[in-house]
Amino acid sequence: MTTDRASRRGIFGWMLFDWANQPFHTLIITFIFAPYFAASVASDPVTGQAMWANTAKWTGLCVAILAPILGAIADQSGPRKPWIFAMSCLFVIGAFGLWGAVPGMENPTSVLLLFALAYFGAEFMMVFYNAMLPGLAPKEEIGRISGSGWALGYVGGVLVLLIVLLFLAPAGDKPTTLLGISPIFGLDASAGEPARITGPLSAIWLIIFAIPMFLFTPDAPRVKNAGGAIGKGLRGVTRTLKNLPKTPSLMMYLIASMVYRDALAGVFIFGGIYAAGVLDWQTFDLGIFGIIAAIAGALGAWLGGRADEKFGPRPVIVVSILILIAVCITVLTTNRASVLFMPIAEGSGLPDIVFYVCGALIGATGGALQAASRTLLVHQADGKVPMTEAFGLYALSGKATAFIAPTLIAYFTLKTGDQALGIAPVIGLFALGLVLLYWVKTTPEADHVQSRS
Secondary structure (H helix, E strand, C coil): CCCCCCCHHHHHHHHHHHHHHHHHHHHHHHHCHHHHHHHHHCCCHHHHHHHHHHHHHHHHHHHHHHHHHHHHHHHHHCCCHHHHHHHHHHHHHHHHHHHHCCCCCCCCHHHHHHHHHHHHHHHHHHHHHHCCHHHCCCHHHHHHHHHHHHHHHHHHHHHHHHHHHHHHCCCCCCCCCCCCCCCHHHCCHHHCHHHHCHHHHHHHHHHHHCHHHHHHCCCCCCCCCCCCHHHHHHHHHHHHHHHHHHCHHHHHHHHHHHHHHHHHHHHHHHHHHHHHHHHCCCHHHHHHHHHHHHHHHHHHHHHHHHHHHHHCHHHHHHHHHHHHHHHHHHHHCECCCEECCEECCCCCCHHHHHHHHHHHHHHHHHHHHHHHHHHHHHHHHCCCCCHHHHHHHHHHHHHCCCCHHHHHHHHHHHHHCCHHHHHCHHHHHHHHHHHHHHHCCCCCCCCCCCCCC
16 A cells, blocks of 8 residues: 555545535435435335335445446556546436436336436445545555545535525425525425435535546556456456455455445435334425434544544444444334333324434444445455455445345335334344454454465
8 A cells, every 4th residue: 555645635635525425325315315205206105115125226236246347447447537437427317317206106117217327326436436545645544534534425414404404495394494485496395396306416516526536636547558457357356256265354344344334224225214104204304314413424434533543443343333233223113102112192202302313323323334444444455455446345245235135124114014124124234244343353464365466
């Protein structure tokens, strides 16, 4: 790994890409569009949750298959920015198209396909973007940079949610926004337009705030004799996969992260859908929920980056998973009639308070977990696997079983007709990931055999 340090604006440009990419995850996947789709576009919330789960499943499977291959090809050709640009174009097309998701669509397949295109682009942007991290600073500093970048992304999520609540979405049952004004652009809440606008808004946000990364962040140099990059890349990723058993700690980390990141994705994708179905939250309520989670996420990622720098990424991951397990149990045992199985008075606001607190904890621990996870990948792969290829494998490990959480959620939701029982499998996935981390070593001597020997 390089011991050089990029310029301050180069590092900030890289971190700002987290900010640029965040609205897709905040507005579309978690808090606004996905719950809107399940509650208003699909025929009913249970069917909508299952349809969204199946789309996420198949898209995740495509990412899992292609990520290590494209990562290896990128390593053979050199620069990552052209790949980021290409995937950004796919994302922008898909995100803009979500405006067409009108309520009560007889066949919402076209909306799901556009979501899949945006999801595909967003995931691959991050493969190549993450691979630029080791080139920004010495290894001992990348945990702080990673955490700060993730924190900046959450701040962007807070800001974009505030824009939605202040200017675009009616507050509760009122015809006006939180500012007391009618939604700008003449958005019609009865036509779902405050939720539908989040697609174009996410696309425009990316276009604007990705510019500094493209202008100022250093990229890998173009490889001489890059001809045949596809064939070389395919051979390289095949060789790496065959040699993974020679690097047992890296292999076990990829498996462990595959499981717990799948669980975390399940929480992010279906948390808002669950709240909308169980507590009957509308766009405004979900926006407040998202702001609380995003503020906590920014603080959690920032503190997690500092803890990562002091204690290493593995302890940050373990503590985060333990908290997430406790939060999931709390959320899934809370509804309008009871909290943690204890009956409450009719009309009580306690379930809302519990969900807000749990949202804050999910944001804080999720931010710290994801920032520390990409840092630990750098530590595990350094000197063993080319970095873009490593992040391709990281995407593979994050998506190879990405169909499991959505599939389990879709199956149990439809089988039981109960949203809580449908989402319960994520607890088991978190627990399994925690157990597998026991075999992940963090000392320099963890893997003696190089995968490229």
